[in-house]
Amino acid sequence: MSGPPLVELRDVTKVYGQGESEVRALAGANLRIDDGEFVAVMGASGSGKSTCLNVVGCLDQPTSGAYLFRGVDVGALDLDQLALLRKHYLGFVFQSYNLLARTTAVENVELPLIYRGVSASERRARAMQALSDVGLESRAKHTPAELSGGQQQRVAIARAIVTAPQMLLADEPTGNLDSARKVDIMNLLVDLNRTRKITIVMVTHEPDMAEYTTRTVLFKDGVVESDSKPGAEDRTVVRSGSDQSKGLP
Amino acid sequence: MIWATILMAIREIRRNTMRSILTTLGIVIGVGSVIAMVTLGRGATAKITADIASMGTNLLIVMPGAERRGPTSGAASPLKLDDARAIEREVAAVSKVAPTSGRSALVVYGNKNYNTGVTGTTNEYFAVRGFTMALGQSFSDAQLQGGTPVCILGATVRKELFGPQDPIGATLRVGAVPCTVVGVLSSKGQSTFGSDQDDFIVMPLSAFHRRIAGNTDVNTIFVSAVSDKATTKAKEQISLLMRERRHLAAAQQDDFMVQDMKEISKTLGNVTGALTALLGAIAGVSLLVGGIGIMNIMLVSVTERTREIGLRLAIGARGSEVLLQFLIEAITLSTLGGAIGVLFGLGISLAATRALKLPFTVVPDIILIAFAFSATVGVAFGFLPARKASRLNPIAALRHE
Numbered sequence A: 001m002s003g004p005p006l007v008e009l010r011d012v013t014k015v016y017g018q019g020e021s022e023v024r025a026l027a028g029a030n031l032r033i034d035d036g037e038f039v040a041v042m043g044a045s046g047s048g049k050s051t052c053l054n055v056v057g058c059l060d061q062p063t064s065g066a067y068l069f070r071g072v073d074v075g076a077l078d079l080d081q082l083a084l085l086r087k088h089y090l091g092f093v094f095q096s097y098n099l100l101a102r103t104t105a106v107e108n109v110e111l112p113l114i115y116r117g118v119s120a121s122e123r124r125a126r127a128m129q130a131l132s133d134v135g136l137e138s139r140a141k142h143t144p145a146e147l148s149g150g151q152q153q154r155v156a157i158a159r160a161i162v163t164a165p166q167m168l169l170a171d172e173p174t175g176n177l178d179s180a181r182k183v184d185i186m187n188l189l190v191d192l193n194r195t196r197k198i199t200i201v202m203v204t205h206e207p208d209m210a211e212y213t214t215r216t217v218l219f220k221d222g223v224v225e226s227d228s229k230p231g232a233e234d235r236t237v238v239r240s241g242s243d244q245s246k247g248l249p
Numbered sequence B: 001m002i003w004a005t006i007l008m009a010i011r012e013i014r015r016n017t018m019r020s021i022l023t024t025l026g027i028v029i030g031v032g033s034v035i036a037m038v039t040l041g042r043g044a045t046a047k048i049t050a051d052i053a054s055m056g057t058n059l060l061i062v063m064p065g066a067e068r069r070g071p072t073s074g075a076a077s078p079l080k081l082d083d084a085r086a087i088e089r090e091v092a093a094v095s096k097v098a099p100t101s102g103r104s105a106l107v108v109y110g111n112k113n114y115n116t117g118v119t120g121t122t123n124e125y126f127a128v129r130g131f132t133m134a135l136g137q138s139f140s141d142a143q144l145q146g147g148t149p150v151c152i153l154g155a156t157v158r159k160e161l162f163g164p165q166d167p168i169g170a171t172l173r174v175g176a177v178p179c180t181v182v183g184v185l186s187s188k189g190q191s192t193f194g195s196d197q198d199d200f201i202v203m204p205l206s207a208f209h210r211r212i213a214g215n216t217d218v219n220t221i222f223v224s225a226v227s228d229k230a231t232t233k234a235k236e237q238i239s240l241l242m243r244e245r246r247h248l249a250a251a252q253q254d255d256f257m258v259q260d261m262k263e264i265s266k267t268l269g270n271v272t273g274a275l276t277a278l279l280g281a282i283a284g285v286s287l288l289v290g291g292i293g294i295m296n297i298m299l300v301s302v303t304e305r306t307r308e309i310g311l312r313l314a315i316g317a318r319g320s321e322v323l324l325q326f327l328i329e330a331i332t333l334s335t336l337g338g339a340i341g342v343l344f345g346l347g348i349s350l351a352a353t354r355a356l357k358l359p360f361t362v363v364p365d366i367i368l369i370a371f372a373f374s375a376t377v378g379v380a381f382g383f384l385p386a387r388k389a390s391r392l393n394p395i396a397a398l399r400h401e
C-alpha cells in the first residue's frame, strides 16, 4: 500500500517585497520527500534553503505553487489546521534557535509538550531525557543567556525532538558546534531516523554532515539544482514505516 | 488545558518580573488616586453638609450693616432688643428669636485666665443654635430679667479653666465682673470655617448689657423659622419689618442683613461640588497617565511578545491557546493591580480623612469605574497586540522587529 508522499512541493515560489526590491527566495522549487528519508539540503547562502524549510514546516505559505502534505493541500488549510499539523507531525530547529529568554533550558524543552496536553511530571521527565540526548542534562536549569551558542543550539534540538515528531526540520542544527559535538548530534539524528523512523530534513553547509544523510538536495537561486536521488520523481524509493500514514487530523 | 494555560500565564508573569510590576503599578496608581481623591472630595462635602445641618438649616441671622456698602452709607445703627421682640411678635413664619450681643473678655478663675468671647443672650439661643446643656441648667426667668451675673460655659472654656473639676457654682471673673457658673454646654466642635464653636461663655442679655457692654445694643439676632421651607418667607417678612422699624425710604438700600443659612449652605454645596469635580478631574488625569504607562510597557514589549507568540505557534500552539494565555496574563495583572489600587486608595483616603477629621465613606461607583477603566486598558493593550500576532504566519511573527 503506497499512499501519497509525505512532502510534495510543486513549482513553489516565495516572493518577498514588491517592485524594485522584489526577492524571489523560491523560484519554482519541486521536491518530494518520502517517509523515512534523511535529506540534507545544501546550497549557497541566500539560495532559499531556510525559506523552503519554513514552507515545508508549515511556518510560511508559498506565494504560488502547491505544497501537499501527505496529499493534502496545505494552502487550503486555515491557521488552526496548520497549527494542528505542526503539533501532530512536525518538529523544527531554527537557524537562530528562538529560545524563550529568562526561561530555563528544561522549561524551553517542555514548551511543546504543554500544547500536547502532557502532564507536568511526564513533561519534566521527557524534557530531561531529550536534554540528555543532546548531552545537556547538567545545564537544565540554566537560561539561554547563561548558555553558549552551541549549548543553545542543542537546547533547540532537544525542544524539536522531545515530541518525537514524524518529520524533523532542522535549519543548520550543527552550525555552532565543535566537531566532536557535531558527530554526537549527527549520530543522534541518524539514530532518530533509523530506530524511531523520523523523517529528517536538515539544512547544512558542510558536506561532512551531508555524509550522514541518505540524500542530498542542492538549492540554487530558489530552485532545486540537483538531487542525489536520481529520478526522485519516479516512485522508486523503499518506503519505510507505512504505519505512519495516519492521515491528517 | 485551561489549567495548564493559567499556570503558564502565571509563570510568564513571574518570568517578566519588571514588566509585570510596572503594569501593575500603573493600574495601582491610577485606581488608587481616583479613589483617594473622590473619597476625600465626598468626605469634605459630607462634612460641610453635616456641619450646616447642625447649625440648623432653618436658621436666619439678622445683622446691622449693608450687605454691599455703597459709597454714601455710613455706619449702620445697631439693632435693639425691641427689634427682636417685634420680629417674634409680628413675623408669623418665625418660631424662636434670640437677640445676642457679644465681645471678647478675659475670664479668670483662681490662678488661671483665658481669653474668650462673651455672648449675652436669652435661653432661645441654645435651641436656635443647637446647643444642649451638658451640666447644670439654662438661665432662670429671674436671672434673665434681673440681670443676675451668672454664666454658662462653652466646653472649651470649661476645659481650659476647670479641667475635670465640676464648675457648677464656682465664681469666676469676666473682665471685672464676678459671675457664677450655672451650666456647661455640650460640645459642637469646629465649625465649617474652622473656628471653635465651644470657645465662649454665655450670660443673660440683661446682665451683659448692664455689667459688660454698658449699652443696650444687639449685635446679631438669631431667628429660627417654623420650618425648613418657611425660611424664604420669614426672610422677606423680617426684611420688610426691619425696613419699617429703621424708617428706610423706598429708594434706600437695606442697612441690615438677613442671612439665610440655607442659601449659605447651597453656596458652600456648590463650592464643594466644584471641589469634588476638580479632584475627580485630577484623578481622571492620573488614571489616564496610569493607563498610558500600561500602554507604554505593553507596546515596548510587543516585539518580544510577538516573537514569543511566533515561537509558540511554530511548536504547535493554536492561536486561541496563545491568546488565552496572554488574556489570562493581562486579566491577572489588571485585577491584581486593580485590587491593590482599591486597597491603596481606600487606605490613603482613610488616613487623609482621619487627619482632616472628615467622614470616611466608601464610594462604590467610583471604585467600579476606576477598576473597570484600568482593567480595560490593561487587558486591551496586553491582549490586542497578542491577537494581532497570533494571526500572523509563525515566521512573520518570529521575524518581527
Ligand SMILES: Nc1ncnc2c1ncn2[C@@H]1O[C@H](COP(=O)(O)OP(=O)(O)OP(=O)(O)O)[C@@H](O)[C@H]1O
Residues within 6 Å of the ligand: A016, A017, A023, A024, A025, A043, A044, A045, A046, A047, A048, A049, A050, A051, A052, A095, B399
Ligand atoms: N522576510 C524576508 N524578507 C525579504 N527577503 C527575505 C526574507 N527572508 C528571506 N529573504 C531573502 O530570500 C532569500 C533566501 O533566503 P533564505 O533565508 O532562504 O536563504 P538561505 O539559503 O537559508 O541562506 P543561509 O544559508 O544564509 O541561511 C535571501 O536572498 C533573503 O535575502
Ligand SMILES: [Mg+2]
Residues within 6 Å of the ligand: A049, A050, A051, A095, A171
Ligand atoms: Mg538559512
